[in-house]
Amino acid sequence: MTDVRDLLETAARSAAAHLARLGDEPVWRPVPAALRAELADQELPEQGVPPDRLLELAAEQVLAYPMGNGHPAFFGWVNAAPHPAGIAGALLAAAVNPSSAGGDHADVYLERAAVRWIAQLIDFPHELGAGLLTSGASMATIVAIGAARQRALSGFGWDVRAQGLAGAPRLTAYATAEVHSCVRKAIELLGIGGTNLRVVGDDGSGHLDPAALRSAIAADRADGALPFLVVGSAGTVTTGAVDPLDRIAEVCAESGCWFHVDGAYGAFGVLDPEIADRYAGMTAADSIALDPHKWLQVPAGVGCLLVRDRAQLRESFSLVPPYLRDDSGDPIGWYSEYGIEQTRPFRALPVWASIAARGRAGVAADVVACTRAARLLSALVAKDEEFELAAETEVSMVAFRYCPAGLDDAAADRITHALAMRIQARGKAFITDSRYQGRPVLRACVINPETGEAELGLLLEEARAAAAELR
Numbered sequence: 418m419t420d421v422r423d424l425l426e427t428a429a430r431s432a433a434a435h436l437a438r439l440g441d442e443p444v445w446r447p448v449p450a451a452l453r454a455e456l457a458d459q460e461l462p463e464q465g466v467p468p469d470r471l472l473e474l475a476a477e478q479v480l481a482y483p484m485g486n487g488h489p490a491f492f493g494w495v496n497a498a499p500h501p502a503g504i505a506g507a508l509l510a511a512a513v514n515p516s517s518a519g520g521d522h523a524d525v526y527l528e529r530a531a532v533r534w535i536a537q538l539i540d541f542p543h544e545l546g547a548g549l550l551t552s553g554a555s556m557a558t559i560v561a562i563g564a565a566r567q568r569a570l571s572g573f574g575w576d577v578r579a580q581g582l583a584g585a586p587r588l589t590a591y592a593t594a595e596v597h598s599c600v601r602k603a604i605e606l607l608g609i610g611g612t613n614l615r616v617v618g619d620d621g622s623g624h625l626d627p628a629a630l631r632s633a634i635a636a637d638r639a640d641g642a643l644p645f646l647v648v649g650s651a652g653t654v655t656t657g658a659v660d661p662l663d664r665i666a667e668v669c670a671e672s673g674c675w676f677h678v679d680g681a682y683g684a685f686g687v688l689d690p691e692i693a694d695r696y697a698g699m700t701a702a703d704s705i706a707l708d709p710h711k712w713l714q715v716p717a718g719v720g721c722l723l724v725r726d727r728a729q730l731r732e733s734f735s736l737v738p739p740y741l742r743d744d745s746g747d748p749i750g751w752y753s754e755y756g757i758e759q760t761r762p763f764r765a766l767p768v769w770a771s772i773a774a775r776g777r778a779g780v781a782a783d784v785v786a787c788t789r790a791a792r793l794l795s796a797l798v799a800k801d802e803e804f805e806l807a808a809e810t811e812v813s814m815v816a817f818r819y820c821p822a823g824l825d826d827a828a829a830d831r832i833t834h835a836l837a838m839r840i841q842a843r844g845k846a847f848i849t850d851s852r853y854q855g856r857p858v859l860r861a862c863v864i865n866p867e868t869g870e871a872e873l874g875l876l877l878e879e880a881r882a883a884a885a886e887l888r
Contacts, residue, residue, distance in 0.1 A: 431475070440488065448482045490868070492847060492876060493847045497865065499714055500770075503716050506766040513763060513766075517761040518751050518759055518760065527769055532548040534769075534772050535709065535772075539699065544725075544726075549755050550719055550721050550768065551722055552720060553720035554707065560722050560755075561722055563603075563734070569588060573586050587642045589642045591647045592614065592615075593619045593660070595623045595650065600614070615637070617630050623808060644674050646675045651679065651683045652682050652683015652811070654682075655860055656807065656860075657683060657813060657815075658811055663701070675704070677704045679706055682711045683814075695811060703725050705722070715767050716767050734756055735750070786866040790868050813862065813864060816859070817858060817861070833859060839886060840879050845879050
C-alpha cells in the first residue's frame with residue numbers, strides 16, 4: 418500500500434525543485450516530437466504504475482517542459498507565476514476535496530471571506546453572497562451576462578427561464594473591438610446572438626467612446642431592440658487600455674443597461690496609486706469579472722464574479738432539487754444557486770492562502786512592482802531605434818512593434834508577426850503577439866513581481882537578435 422506521507426513529500430520536493438531551477442533553465446522549449454507522441458498516445462496501463470515511478474515520469478516528462486510562466490522573463494499572454502502559498506493551498510484543498518456547492522463545511526465559509534477580500538482589494542461594494550469563485554473570468558462573464566439578460570427581460574415582462582428566447586425582445590449589447598473574446602462567447606452561448614453585440618467606436622486609443630455608445634443605444638432602441646448590457650474593460654487584452662468607466666457608468670444609468678466590467682487581469686491595477694485614477698467608476702458596475710489566477714498569483718483555474726445585486730444573481734440561477742434543499746436557515750443558500758456549476762472544487766483555499774500570505778499591502782506591492790516594470794519597459798522601447806510603442810502603457814501590458822529606419826511598413830509588419838515565435842524558440846525570453854489597429858504587435862505582459870530590469874533588457878536583446886535572424 419502506498420505511503421501517503423512519502424508520496425506527498427516527494428511530490429512537494431519535486432515541485433520545489435522545479436521552482437528553484439526556473440531561472441537557470443530556458444523559459445520555454447518545445448516538447449520533442451517523440452515525447453509528444455508518448456504523452457498523447459500512451460496506452461491505458463493494465464496494472465498500476467508504482468507511485469515513485471509516477472513522480473519520476475511527471476518530473477522527467479511534464480515539469481521539464483512547462484509553458485514557462487513561472488520564469489521572470491515570461492511575458493506571454495496573462496499567465497501568472499503561482500505564489501508558493503497558493504500552491505500549498507491547492508494541495509491542501511485537493512486533500513480535503515469537497516464539492517463546494519454549499520453545505521456546512523469550512524470551504525463554504527472560506528469562499529465567503531475570499532470573495533469579500535477580492536472585493537475589498539478593488540474597493541467594490543460587497544453584500545454577503547454577492548459573488549462567487551468560478552473556473553475563470555470566462556465563466557464569470559457567462560454568469561454575469563446571464564443575470565443581465567434575466568433582469569432586462571424580466572423588466573419587459575418576459576420570463577426567459579420559463580419561456581426561452583423565442584419571441585422575446587431582441588437584446589443588444591455594447592463593447593469595443595478590443596473587448597475580450599469571452600464576452601462574445603457568452604453572448605452567443607446565451608442565445609442572444611453574436612450580431613447583437615455591437616462594436617462601439619473608440620477614441621483612437623482603444624478606449625470606448627461614451628458618445629458613440631449613447632448613439633448606438635439610441636439607434637437600437639429606435640429600431641425596436643432592447644439594449645441591455647455594456648461591457649467596459651479594465652485592461653484590454655492587447656494593450657491594457659482602461660475604458661472611461663465613470664462615463665460608461667453614466668450612460669448605463671441613463672439607459673438602464675447592465676454595466677459589466679471585464680477586470681480579469683487589469684482590475685487589480687487599482688492598487689497602484691500612480692494609476693488608480695484610471696479606474697474611476699469601476700465601483701459603479703453591476704458586475705465585475707476577475708481572475709485571481711492572474712495577478713493574484715493563485716494556481717490556474719480560479720476566476721471570480723462580483724455583483725452589486727445578490728438577489729438578481731440568485732433569481733437568475735437558483736434551482737434547488739429536493740435532495741439539495743437547505744433547511745439550515747442560512748439566508749445565502751448554496752453557491753450553486755448563484756451560477757452554473759453544481760459540482761464546484763475547493764477554489765477558496767488557494768485564493769485565501771495567496772492573499773493572506775501577503776496581506777493587502779503585500780498584494781499591492783506586487784502589483785506596483787509589475788506596473789513599474791512595465792513603465793520601464795515602455796521607456797526602453799520608446800528610446801530603442803529598432804522598435805516603437807503601438808499604444809500607451811496604461812497598466813502592465815506593453816504593446817510594441819519592429820520598425821527600424823529604412824524598412825517599409827509591410828516588411829516591418831511581417832517581421833513583427835514572426836518575432837514572437839522566434840523569440841520563444843531561442844528560449845531566453847517568452848513573448849506573444851497580437852493585432853492592434855490592423856497591424857501586428859508584440860505584446861509583453863508583466864504580472865510577475867520578480868520581473869526586473871535585467872529581464873526587461875533581456876527581452877529587448879532577444880527581440881533584436883531574433884529580428885536580425887529574420888532579416
